[in-house]
Amino acid sequence: MKVDGQCHCGAITYEAEVEPGTIAICHCRDCQRQSGSVFRTNIPAAAETFRITKGVPRTYLKIADSGNRRIHAFCENCGGPIYACAAENPKSYSLRVGALNQGHELGAPSRQIWTRRRVAWLPPLQDVPAADGQA
Ligand SMILES: [Zn+2]
Numbered sequence: 001m002k003v004d005g006q007c008h009c010g011a012i013t014y015e016a017e018v019e020p021g022t023i024a025i026c027h028c029r030d031c032q033r034q035s036g037s038v039f040r041t042n043i044p045a046a047a048e049t050f051r052i053t054k055g056v057p058r059t060y061l062k063i064a065d066s067g068n069r070r071i072h073a074f075c076e077n078c079g080g081p082i083y084a085c086a087a088e089n090p091k092s093y094s095l096r097v098g099a100l101n102q103g104h105e106l107g108a109p110s111r112q113i114w115t116r117r118r119v120a121w122l123p124p125l126q127d128v129p130a131a132d133g134q135a
């Protein structure tokens with residue numbers, strides 16, 4: 001399914017193809033810190049379908065505790081997240097569901113990871129398959 005999205009201020013826009021029903025939630029500390037919320041909601045897009053249609057995002061190299069290196073791209077004007085991808089030869093781009101214009105048409109999450117970092121007050125999302133760590 002074709003989707004498009006933008007940062008909050010509109011300086012950066014993009015489009016991609018995603019598969020409805022492939023949304024993942026991540027409860028890890030990095031996602032909490034980077035989103036400013038208690039989990040992040042992502043959907044993957046194959047690299048060949050992802051295209052920035054306006055603007056140039058800034059990028060940040062995130063090195064995980066595991067040593068895994070990922071690029072996080074965001075709008076330098078409003079701070080809105082654009083994507084995350086592998087630092088070398090990305091095969092897919094992880095898009096932020098809340099930034100997509102079709103976010104409500106993509107179905108419920110199909111998995112959640114890092115549930116051991118899930119905040120205690122959040123109901124456990126019983127119907128979403130869970131992994132307590134990276135999966
Ligand atoms: Zn912006």
Ligand SMILES: [Zn+2]
Pocket residue numbers: 026027028029030031032040114
């Ligand atoms: Zn995470």
